[in-house]
Amino acid sequence: MSVYIQNFLKFRPLLNELVARDIKIKYRRSVLGVLWTLLNPLFMMIILSVVFSNIFRFEIENYPLYILSGQVVFNFFSDATNGAMTSIINSGPLIKKVYVPKYLFVISRIFSSFINLMASFTALLLVMVATRSELHWSVLLVPVPLLFLVVLSTGVGLILSAITVKFRDIVHLYGVFTTALMYLTPVIYPxxxxxxxxRKLVELNPLTNILSMVRDVMIYNHIFSPMSVIIAIVESFVMLVLGLYVFYKKQDSFILSI
Known part of the structure; x- marks a missing residue:
């Protein structure tokens, strides 16, 4: 284990450069740049809240905040896993030239998406201020479910990146999957x-539990239950271990397919 830690620390400057590169590429030649990370969820929140509050008339207090919190969580998962999925393929020229721990390319995509997540949370806080929602002390607990979200996304990203190197159709199929997953996550509906x-099917979705934990501390001033934490720990870390196992088994054959 110490060897892996030393190896990670050795290449940490490269990880920083990869994260910076991902951010620069995403917002290259954009006038507003990183501000789009703030504006996109705000625009979508306005559209969704107007449409769904009038069509379905959900009886949810502060519905815009409810939608935005769901968007922030789901958009991070979708962006992080989609980026991680193609990280090895897109880094093929570098992998062929020099030795670099291949998992760094996956982690860099997760980290760059996490930076966007922090900007999206700024939008969430702005909406809370604009709607005069109370900021309770329970907000300080939001890093807990966000940690589980990052761990879960990393595990899924490792699996996707390893499989996609050989089966490129996964890129197209995953787009369909994330669309279905959004409707199986209570982002826009209670x-x-x-x-x-x-309801039982939606509750099996790991994102449902994490999203409920975020809303509990951000909106409802509730401390999430110990059972919610246990479930999140099991689901996220099992996925991480599975992702590491699949990635470790497949990484030696990457060079043959990229």
């Missing part, structure tokens, strides 16, 4: 509105 059979 889970209480679902029929029993569908």
């Amino acid at each position: 889970i209480t509105q679902l029929p029993e059979w569908l």
